Amino acid sequence: xxxxxxxxxxxxxxxxxxxxxxxxxxxxxxxxxxxxxxxxxxxxxxxxxxxxxxxxxxxxxxxxxxxxxxxxxxxxxxxxxxxxxxxxxxxxxxxxxxxxxxxxxxxxxxxxxxxxxxxxxxxxxxxxxxxxxxxxxxxxxxxxxxxxxxxxxxxxxxxxxxxxxxxxxxxxxxxxxxxxxxxx
Numbered sequence: 001x002x003x004x005x006x007x008x009x010x011x012x013x014x015x016x017x018x019x020x021x022x023x024x025x026x027x028x029x030x031x032x033x034x035x036x037x038x039x040x041x042x043x044x045x046x047x048x049x050x051x052x053x054x055x056x057x058x059x060x061x062x063x064x065x066x067x068x069x070x071x072x073x074x075x076x077x078x079x080x081x082x083x084x085x086x087x088x089x090x091x092x093x094x095x096x097x098x099x100x101x102x103x104x105x106x107x108x109x110x111x112x113x114x115x116x117x118x119x120x121x122x123x124x125x126x127x128x129x130x131x132x133x134x135x136x137x138x139x140x141x142x143x144x145x146x147x148x149x150x151x152x153x154x155x156x157x158x159x160x161x162x163x164x165x166x167x168x169x170x171x172x173x174x175x176x177x178x179x180x181x182x183x184x
Contacts, residue, residue: 001027001135007121014083014094015113021076022091022110023117026129028069030136030154032056033129035063037105039090041077046070053155061155137165142172 005027008020025036035053043052049065065073073090084092089104105113111128118127133154140150151162 001132003123004117004121004127008117011120014080017076017080018084018091018094019113019117021072021080022113023132024069024072026114026132027136028066029063030133031063032133032155033107033110036129037089037091037107037110040088041081041090042088044073044077044090046074046077055155059155064153134165134167137162138167141166141168 001023004023005020008016008023011017011020022036025031029036029051031039031053032055035055039051039053044065045051046065049067049070051063051065052060053063054060077090081090081092084094086092087104091104091110093105093109095109114129114132115127118125137150137154140153141147147159147162147166150166151159154162154165156162156165
């Protein structure tokens with residue numbers, strides 16, 4: 001993720017700068033693709049470090065925006081967004097073949113931007129928006145954040161869904177045991 005963010009931060013064209021805002025938002029919020037695609041500019045509260053999103057089942061929730069993301073979004077809104085097609089949405093698909101700027105990004109278009117970000121950074125593997133959500137959850141758990149807090153941050157109704165998002169490896173488990181009883 002770090003390599004992808006470093007790469008997209010160097011992009012200077014409109015699509016590239018928007019791509020950076022996309023991957024930064026996915027990286028630091030764990031938002032679902034649909035939540036990001038339908039995020040309205042007036043639902044962003046950058047000074048308060050939060051945004052209101054509409055998730056599954058049309059449930060509203062608050063997403064926290066870390067300072068690094070607030071910085072990216074502030075620059076995006078001030079410098080890039082005014083040059084994109086008019087829309088109440090945060091993101092506006094500037095691809096030349098898109099004829100309905102009001103609708104913003106479709107699922108495939110957002111996925112393509114994430115794929116281009118990964119390819120441009122030279123990071124191997126599949127790149128899709130939902131993978132960033134899984135990584136967000138895993139990093140929180142690795143940092144020692146209680147799984148119930150992660151559940152709430154992701155907007156999951158069930159803790160079982162949240163557990164399925166964490167991808168811990170043997171070293172994570174070994175570190176947990178070593179932290180309590182010492183290294184084996």
